[in-house]
Structures are given as structure tokens and as C-alpha cells.
Amino acid sequence: MKSDEMLLNEQQQVTSDWFHQLRDRICQQFEEIERQAASPASFQVTPWQKNTEGYGIQTGRGIRSLMKGQIFEKVGVNISTVKGCFSPDFAKKIPGTEDDPHFFATGISLVAHMANPHVPNIHMNCRFLQTTKSWFGGGIDLNPSTPYAEDTAEFHQNLKTICDKHHPDYYSRFSEWADRYFDIPHRQTKRGVGGIFYDYLDSNFAADFAFTKDVGKAFLDIFPKLVARRQNRAANQEDFQRLAVYRGRYTEFNLLYDRGTLFGLKTGGDADAVLMSLPPMAIWE
Template sequence: MIELDGQQQAARDWFESLRTRICAAFEAIEREAGSDAAFEYLPWTREGEAGTAGETGGGVRGLMKGRVFEKVGVNVSTVGGAFAPDFAGTIHGAAEDPRFFATGISLVAHMANPHVPAVHMNTRFLVTTKRWFGGGADLNPPIPYAEDTAAFHAALKQACDANPPGDYDRYSKWAEEYFWIPHRNVARGVGGIFYDHLDCADDAAFGANLAFTRAVGEAFLAVFPPIVRRRMGLPASEDERATMLAYRGRYAEFNLVYDRGTLFGLRTGGNIDAILMSLPPVATWA
């Protein structure tokens, strides 16, 4: 059992409460579509490193497969331990001391209708010799609609503008650079925001950074369900579905080759199924 200090508990409580609200919102959309699909929750425990006793945290994997959401995962985790020496040097504040704590929420939704965009959202709080928040959200439509892209970015911009240290121009550019597939020379989607290493040197900085991270979660919850409702009833041709499956292949390539979160989970003893829930249920390659 991990003993949490006040900051760690506050961050964990927020991520878990956001998970509950997002899952309820997504299940409500399934009900509107005439589906009784619901999230299935699977708790998991992280075993300690060799030579340590007991568990060092864990999490809950939430997964739903429905009529609108072909596959959506909403995971929360709170873990601690020590990074492997070769990995510690790549983590903010861990080069001299590999001990860490991490808590966060991670969400990926792959949709049944190709007109509805896939989406990713992740926010987290990490503690090494430093403490910081990171995360973001990005929209991944197989068939982009300018209206949806504009609404998604506007919601994230509002969250940034209203909550220092939010910096929309910087974080949206960061997302463009991060969510890029170099070997194909294409973007993974239509962007969003990405931020990292929002250091919490004192309680005031922690409060401001948590408030911004909360605003990102609220913005996502406010903007994505209306986009789903706007598109989920549109007719889709076989060609459009083929476009979606090919796009999903690119999404999988990015997450398996470049995504830091995937690597972090695998290198810290996370639940394999929870880590790889970001992969689409069906995809194609030429």
C-alpha cells in the first residue's frame, strides 16, 4: 500500500473522479443509441521490484465495447517504485535517485462510425526528486470535419487561457510535434495540446498546475460528447470504413513505436492490457 501525501492524494482523487464522470457520459451516449453497453472495471496490482516486499500500487482498467464506442478504455493508476537505471536517466528528476510515484488517467476511444473521431486524453502527476504535471488531449478523426476540429481546439484554448500556466500556442505546437509519425511524415490526427514538466516547486505551484490539469479534463468532458452526438448517426459507406481501418493502423504504429506513455507503462511494471488498451480493435495495413 502506497502512503500518499496531500498533493499525491489530491491528484489521485481528481483523476478518479474525472474517470467516473467520463464513463457515465460515454455510457449515456450508448443509451441514446439504444445500447446497454457499460464499462467493465478490472482492478490490477503492481508487484514490487525484485528484493522488495509487497505491492507498490496499482489501478483500474475500465473498458467498454458498444454500438457507438467500438472500443474505449478509461484507466486510472497510482503506482510507485524505482526506475531501472538505464530508464531513470530519461525521466525528469530521476537521474540521481530512481525512486518515483505516478498517478494519472489515460483514455483512448475508437469509434464504430468513421465520421466520429477517435480521441486520446491523458493527464498525470509524477514525483521523483521533482514534482510535476503533464498530459494533454488530441483528436484523431479518420474523416476530419473542420467544425469538430475548431470546437475541440477552442475548448482547450479556453482552458489554457483561463488557467495559468496554460499556454495554448506553446502546447498546441507541442502536440503537433509530439503526435507526428516520422516514418510516414504525417500527423496522427488534427492536434490538441500536449504539456509536460509543469514543476511544482511549492504548494502554490502545485495548486496552479492541478487547477490547469483539472481544466483540461473539464474541457475534454465538455467538448467531446457533443462531437460524438453530432456525427454518430451519419451513414457510412464501406469506403469510409476502409479509410477508418487504415487510419487506425497509423494510430497503432505511433503508439507502439513513439508514444512515451506506452514505454513508461511497460518500463514501470504496469498492467499490460491497460497499457495497450490504446490499440484499436480492428485495423488494416496495405
Template structure:
């Protein structure tokens, strides 16, 4: 992989620093629950189809008392898209070379009352450069207060940059995180954006604010619900809901496809899948 330029290095550094703070916050919650669980980090290297080094990343996974399974991955990869896949990527149709760096997080919780969550932000370079990502809440047992607080926090992050961002990116999330064959949404939404390339400094600042917003709101929601009593019916509802989550990620998720098509680490790509799920 070619040496990183200033923008690429800055984005990589930010995603890695956000990973560190998120993992520390999640480990802190485990300590509050009387657990000594911590993240196990596994580095991986990517080889480009050309045979040249293609970067790599670090897969972080924790299985604890509160977080039944949470994965926080960072990666920085580059090389050449193979075959027809290049035509599906913004700016890569005529030149298949690419660079990508980002953070990806999925948390599946032990208590069915605690919402699962997904967060991802990324910076990609082809013949164009852009940011993408977002965060969405995925509760097996939804609570209106949790949903409202999550959306208010995401809206504040958006409004600080452009009042048009939140309605646009909320709708984008609603449209994207939908399971057509079930005709249901994956969760209660959030925000999703892609191909943000108006101004690099402004777009990077917005992407950072999305990460900061996530770090503020999600640990608060976990603490709100993690001590709530649940029964076998709640657990059954959670496991069946997780089956829907797995279906979306295996059939429709573009991030899963991107990772598999670019020679990413299989364990890191599939870390989004729940540890247990049922199909009744």
C-alpha cells in the same frame, strides 16, 4: 508503495472522479443509441522490482454500438525505476524512486465520421514534482468544424490560466503526435504539456480544467456525428487510418514505454490499440 502525501492523494482522487464522470457520460451516449453497453472494470496490482507492493490501478473497457472500443484507465503506482531508464525521467537520474498517478483514455469509434480521441493527465514525483498530459483529436475523416470546436475548447481551458499556454501546448502536440516514418501527423492535434511544475496548486487547477474541457467537448462531437451515414469506403479509410494510430503508439508513444518499463498492466497499457485495423 509508501503512503500518499496530501498532494498525491488529492491528485489520485481527482483522476478517479474524472474517470467516473467520463465513463458515465459515455455510457449515457450508448443509452441514447439504444445500447445497454457499459464499462467492465478490472483492477490490477503492481509489484515493484524490489519485490515490494507498487500500487496498481483499474482498467475500464467498453465495447458498444457507438464506442467500438473505449478504454479509461486510472493508476497510482510507485517504487523504483530500473537501470538506465531512470536517467530518461525528469528528476530521477540521481534517485530512481518515483510516484505516478493519472488517467489515460483512448476511444475508437464505430462510425468513421466520429473522431477517435486520446486524453491523459498525470502527476509524477521523483526528486521533482510535475503535471503533464493533454488531449488530441484523431478523426479518420476530419471535419473543420469539429477540429475548430475542439481547439477552441482547449484554448479556453489554457487561456483561463496563461495566454501563453495554448500556442505553446498546441505546438507541443503537433510536434509530439507525428509519425516520422510516415511523415504525417496522427490526427488534427490538441494540446500536450509535460514537466509543469511552476506552482502545484495552479498546475493542479490547470490540469483539472483540461479534464473538464475534454468532458465538455468530446461527448458533444460524438453526438454530432454518431448518426451520420457511412459506407464501405468510409470504413476502409477508418481501418487504414487506425493502422497509423497503432504504429505511433507502439513505436513512439512515451506513455506506452513508461508503462512497459515500470511493470504496468499489459492489457491497460495496450488498450490504446484499435480493435480492428488494416495495412493495405
């Protein structure tokens, strides 16, 4: 993605480059997990580019990377860098657009739906946005259809360690934010076992960017260990049934409540990239 062609400022360029590098590292590591399982699966890479007039993306490009394998039934790793102008209605929901609806956004989004019901599914997203203001957002949340207390505890402890490195209040704030955000009110349940979620982080660019980079690095440290722990555990029909029902709940949240899905579609992003988060198969009882 040659983001320099979009005439990015220094902050926009360095964040866009980092998300691109993180995407390469994740895809490489996930392909290695498949190779260790004697699977030939690899990411199918689809670049996209849009230049439009009016509301939405005026200039934007990204890469949609999708892999379907033996361990990862469906995993998508997307990056995008876009510039545009919010519609008047949508601009009301975004900080810094009171007098100027123009925006810049760059980020990475990942969703992994696993083949074995005992391996937790996971979501990770990191982003940098600029209007007349600028901020970072993102997080990681774990979505097992068969929860294991050991996995959940280790996952949260790793996130706490990363958060504590940057601020003593980050873990309590961002884990509580994740619990609120990943609520499915019409089901009176949560999506998954939590994680961290943060937005509008704008205290200091260098410090906030360092934290966001550590969130991405933490993902690479945490998730492969959980995959290795559970990927060979035998699963029965009841396990797969529970996985399919859980995926239905996941789909409901992403289509009804997820802000990232709404942002991508409202700003004219690539629809297939935006909706890559949906599972390959789900059921509703």
C-alpha cells in the same frame, strides 16, 4: 482504489483521488451516450494490483475500464497509482532521478475508437509524477479518420479557451508541442488533427493542478458534443476502409513513439491496461 494504503503524501493523495473521480464521471457519461442509442453496453471494470521487488513497480494498483458498444466500438478509461524504482537506463530519461531513482506516478488515460467513421476518435491523458522533483503532464488530441473543419476548429477553440484561462501562452505552446509530439516521421504525417500536449509543468502545484483538472473537465464538455453531431451520419465502405487504414497509423505511433506506452511497460504496469489504446481492428495497405 484505496490509495491511502500506499502511504501517499498530501499531493499524491489529492491528485490520485481527482483522477479517480474524473474516471467515474467519464464512464458514467459514456454509458449514458450508449443508453440514448438504445445500447445495453457498459464498462467492464478490471482492478489490478502489483507488488514487486527490484526495478519497476514496488507498489501499484489501478482500474482498467473497457466498453464495447454501438457508438463506442472500443473505449478504455484507465487510472493507476504506482510507486517504484526506475531501472538505471530508464532513470536517465526522467528528471529528478540523478541521485535517487524512486518515483511516484498517478494518472488517467483514455482512448476512444468510435464505431462510425464520421465520429472522431480521441485520446486524453493527465498525470502527476514525483521523483526528487514533481510535475504535471497531459493533454487531449483529436483523431478523426474523416476530418471535418468545423469539428477541428471547435475542438481547438475550446482548448484555447481553457488554456487562456490559465496562461496567455499555454495554447500556442501546448498546441505546437502536440504537433511535434504526434508526428509519425516514417510516414511523414501526423496522428490526427492536433490538440494540446504538455509535460514537466512544475511552476506551482495548486495552479498546475487547477489547469490539469480543467483539461479533464474540458474533455467532458467537448467530446460528447462531437459524438452527438456525427454519430448518426451514414457511412459507406470507403469510409470504413479509411478508418481501418487510419487505425493502422494510430497503432504504429502508439507502439513506436508514444512515451506513455513506453513508461507503462518499462515500469511494470498492467500490460492489458497499457495496451488498451490499440484499436479493435486495423489494416495496412
